Amino acid sequence: MDPQHLNLIYLIIAAAVATFLTRVGGYILITQMKQIPPRLEAALNAVPAAVLTTLVAPAFVYGGLDVTIAMFVAFAIALGFNLSTLRMLVIGWVVVMLIRHVVL
Amino acid sequence: MTKDEFWEGVRGGFPIMLAASPFGALFGALAVDNGFTIADAVFMSATVYAGASQMVGIELFGNHVQPWLVVLSVFAVNFRHVLYSASIAKYVRHFTFGQKFLAFFLLVDPQYAETEKRGERGLAITFSWYLGFGLVIYIPWIINTLVGAIFGQMIGDPKAIGLDVLLPVYFMGLVMGFRKRDRFLPIVTVSALASVAGMHFVGSPWHVSIGALAGIVLAACLPPSERAAAPTGVEKEA
Numbered sequence: 001m002d003p004q005h006l007n008l009i010y011l012i013i014a015a016a017v018a019t020f021l022t023r024v025g026g027y028i029l030i031t032q033m034k035q036i037p038p039r040l041e042a043a044l045n046a047v048p049a050a051v052l053t054t055l056v057a058p059a060f061v062y063g064g065l066d067v068t069i070a071m072f073v074a075f076a077i078a079l080g081f082n083l084s085t086l087r088m089l090v091i092g093w094v095v096v097m098l099i100r101h102v103v104l
Numbered sequence: 105m106t107k108d109e110f111w112e113g114v115r116g117g118f119p120i121m122l123a124a125s126p127f128g129a130l131f132g133a134l135a136v137d138n139g140f141t142i143a144d145a146v147f148m149s150a151t152v153y154a155g156a157s158q159m160v161g162i163e164l165f166g167n168h169v170q171p172w173l174v175v176l177s178v179f180a181v182n183f184r185h186v187l188y189s190a191s192i193a194k195y196v197r198h199f200t201f202g203q204k205f206l207a208f209f210l211l212v213d214p215q216y217a218e219t220e221k222r223g224e225r226g227l228a229i230t231f232s233w234y235l236g237f238g239l240v241i242y243i244p245w246i247i248n249t250l251v252g253a254i255f256g257q258m259i260g261d262p263k264a265i266g267l268d269v270l271l272p273v274y275f276m277g278l279v280m281g282f283r284k285r286d287r288f289l290p291i292v293t294v295s296a297l298a299s300v301a302g303m304h305f306v307g308s309p310w311h312v313s314i315g316a317l318a319g320i321v322l323a324a325c326l327p328p329s330e331r332a333a334a335p336t337g338v339e340k341e342a
Contacts, residue, residue, distance in 0.1 A: 011175065013151065015151075016148075016152045019153070019157065019178060020208070020209060022179065023185040024208040026185070026190030027193045029190060040324070047184070047320060048191070048282050050291055050315070050318070050320050052278050055275040062303060067269050071273055085119075089274055092269050093269060
């Protein structure tokens, strides 16, 4: 194996270790504490919605008009009819395909 | 280790595996495009196992960015996992050391979301369920990377087959699943605005950390509500 390729392998291993540290770090930190302060608990409680929103909002704004419309329709129908995430996925996909291949 | 719980996990993870599959293939294709061999791409999917950060990693590597900066970027993109493992600590405390090691290795976004959801509905988080849910996503992720790396050119334009819309809609569904939580609307509003601002002024992938931090800091700073004092109600499944 040439040295440059070996460097890539080391890079991937370093990235894997860094990722694993993030996945185990929170558990180690939280189990070292005797009691969780209320504000920390409120912060932790907010994590999923806060993080996942950052993966949604920029796509809604910058993803293009077709993506924006598809996301809005999927959101409205899923909320109105209380649909599962999978059905919502199908709706979003159908809308974006209709816009791209039928309407345009 | 019970078979029923394992297969319940497999069934639960199956739709997520389907939704993630195109991205595994896309990663494989893009990795080869950025100078990885097929084996490198498969090796990265099997060891890092974090889609968004893998995409960031190959992008930076392809642009000949310094290795330490690539690793730092992967760490930053994955930093949310620190919060995940802290948040699910209460559900996995009973796992053995080896089980915890494996469980944290498999802790991707949907694994976290489903564990949290299941825990809040009062269902037991058994290692069998967790492993079934995790493996049905992990193993196809590696296989799809291989397929994508081999047949990279066959994907062509991901937009033409509507791949680009799947991930945001999927994450939107997950967000909606948490709508019964305390302070849901202010947190989501602030995170949405901050992430869009972050995308606009700083750029990807920093918008993730910026937006998440904004919502979390807000939640910590708001005065404790009356609902927070009461025991958490059962969350409705999305």
